[in-house]
Amino acid sequence: MGRKVPTGQASIEVPGLGQVQGRLYSNDVRQYYGIPYGRLSKRWTRASMVTSWDGGFHNGTKPGNLTFPIRKHYPSPPEYEDGNDMLVPVPETDQFKGNWLASDTDCLRLNITQPPPPPSGRSTEGGPYPVLVYLHGGGFVVGGPHLPIFDGAHFVSRSVSQGNPIVFVAIGYRIGLGGFLASKEIQDDLARDGFSGAGNFGLTDQQLGLAWVQKYISAFNGDESRITLCGESAGGFSVAHQMNALEPPKFIDRAIFMSGTNNIMASWPVERWQFYYDELLRYVGIDPNSPDTLAQLREVPEPVLTAATFPIYHNDFPLYSACQDELFPMRVADTDLATSLPDWLEAVMVGATHDEGSLWRSVLRNFSGDNEILERFKSHMDSTQAHLILAKYLPGVDVDRATLLKGLEEMARDAFFSMPNYMLSRGRSRPLGKDVYVYHTDQVSTLDNPVKGLAYHAIDLYYIFLNGLDTMSEGQARLAFKMADDFIHFTNAIEPYPSFSQEKKCMVYGPEDKWEVKTEEADDAERGYTRMAEIIDGGLYERFWNAMDDIVADRYRVDLVLERRED
Known part of the structure; x- marks a missing residue:
């Protein structure tokens, strides 16, 4: 009754991209790991959609050794160890163990778990199936779809056995300083490149991932017209931001808010983010008065930047947040947005746990x-x-x-x-x-x-x-x-x-x-x-x-x- 263990390999052809290889389970459920959906030309810029794979192929199975680094995620601060979280204490199975390499520029990847495909020659049977897209939490500081708690094999297998199959997608996005740092310098740099906003890179990554899913999920027998967006904690906060964005994903027809809506965390104005930007400069030894601070930050080694996540926050329990800009204009404690959602959403599910407040016990004591x-x-x-x-x-x-x-x-x-x-x-x-x-x-x-x-x-x-x-x-x-x-x-x-x-x-x-x-x-x-x-x-x-x-x-x-x- 425990975790599902793959028994073989599977492959599927994705029109325009090529072939993806994945894992096969005994009940014919398939999983494809680390599929790249976005590319980055540099830190703190908008990503572009992946519309081709090198050689027309992506290996979405667990690599055999570190010389084949195909599944990457955004790095976590040194204060946090992946796979050792008491809130989601799920042991790693072989396919989720190791070899999930951290990268702050090659981390825009997603995992897809697919029900059994229709029988050969009988394409009118077996789908397309509704899609559940999941955005992880972690206070925009830690987390990612590489964590074993988000293994979709058992969840999708249950949907199949109960006669209501779904396709499950877990999207990774930039977090921490790489995903949410904002400042006037970043805003000006984005404008020079033809982009809007002052930060919110993790949120625009999510938008790109959702657009990729809408474009390609039919290859995995998913129904692009029946997509539910679900998130927990900062992921639920993300769902709220996406619903109220300047350009919302109107192809989403259902939403699930798990322990998080628009008021779980503050959305900071760019002036507040400027304080943290300047703190980061001081932490890594860059003069805030230099004319090229952003260019210098882009040269700082990734481990040094990631190590700054906790110290510059001046808090024992840092939670990063979105920036109030033209792309994501939600305000702090906005009761208007808390009481309404777009009319194009067909249905909403919302919930929380009884002891949510214990999350801050270390601070409150x-x-x-x-x-x-x-x-x-x-x-x-x-x-x-x-x-x-x-x-x-x-x-x-x-x-x-x-x-x-x-x-x-x-x-x-x-x-x-x-x-x-x-x-x-x-x-x-x-x-x-x-x-x-x-x-x-x-x-x-x-x-x-x-x-x-x-x-x-x-x-x-x-x-x-x-x-x-x-x-x-x-x-x-x-x-x-x-x-x-x-x-x-x-x-x-x-x-x-x-x-x-x-x-x-x-x-x-x-x-x-x-x-x-x-x-x-x-x-x-x-x-x-x-x-x-x-x-x-x-x-x-x-x-x-x-x-x-x-x-x-x-x-x-x-x-x-x-x-x-x-x-």
Whole structure:
């Protein structure tokens, strides 16, 4: 019941590109790794689509040794080790082990998992199938489709066995400084090359990857008219950005937001990004007053740039973000965008985990008391408003450490996850009349690591993609198959459970390996809908969001650095 292991090789002809070789499984499911979709001429520029393969061939199997580096991803900071993430603790199978070489200029690649092709000579049977395109999370700092949690073999195999086949695509894009650094210098350089914007290279990579999928997915028996875009965490944030971009991918007909919408992270103006650009220059020894800083940065070795990811952020838990420019104009805590989505989307699924706020536990535990929190809140609202909000999460005064941490984590969960989902589900269902499906993951981890006992951020990935079955009990496995089936049904335009739009009900996965559809009234005590509604309807959400962003992102640290520079 565990991970799928390839039993042979497969190949397919892609018109205009050539032949791609991949892996074959015993059930005739096929996988093709590291397919290049974009090319880069230099750092910090827009990519161009790959429309030809060298020699008309791409080897999409696991290479035998490092002399054949065909599957590359964007490098992670030295503080993070790929394949050793407690949030997605999936062991590597042979085809996902090693040889995923890091490159900041040759990383625009995607993996495709394909159901069995139609029988020879019977092309009218077996497809084309709907496509699920996945954008990984990781705070725009780490992650990529090379990680074993995103192995689509079991997920697609499940879709086939249940009679609802899908094609699964996982797109890699530039992250970290290579993917999101922005500045006036970069903006001017892009303009000289005929491009718009000031950064957001990871987001435009995603757009290019989606365009590549629309153009070529039919060769993999995928239906280019039935594409669902799904993302988790920063990937969900990416889906929101793509839906609200200047040039959105209108060929997407469905969207899934997993633990992330437009309000999970700030979108910074170019002036804020300029601070980090100048910090990077200082870190690598370049004078910010030099006339050719960008040219000098392009000569800095990749490991040196990647090592700067954490130090220049001035935060114990860096999360990079998009730049507010003409291509991606979303603002911080934008309640208008949180309550509406494009009318060309047929349906939306949105969900979060119960203990999302534990993501910032290492930062939140630094606060010693509620008075410290109150003072931080009062820098974003008046005293009455601050007391009003804090009273909903921190009962009484001088609360103990455990109560303080619990309240802070609930505030972080609500500000960045629950409230945006709450607003989206209502805004989406009212003006457009399209279906929105809402889920909550309350299933807690039983793995022996620091997140044991929590329905932590990203635990749903462990279940939905079916790559944790080896460590699951029978009950946990049943829940995993249920969650996977719901995502597969949604991609196939089959109702996975009652829609919020029609019945004002939500799916709850867990705890204790169970699942149940609940009304908001029945689930209010657990979810805190009334508390969230009071903050939103009272016009306090944006202030609440800014206060919590200040707390979890240590925004004041940047202000202190700037003050010291001015002195």
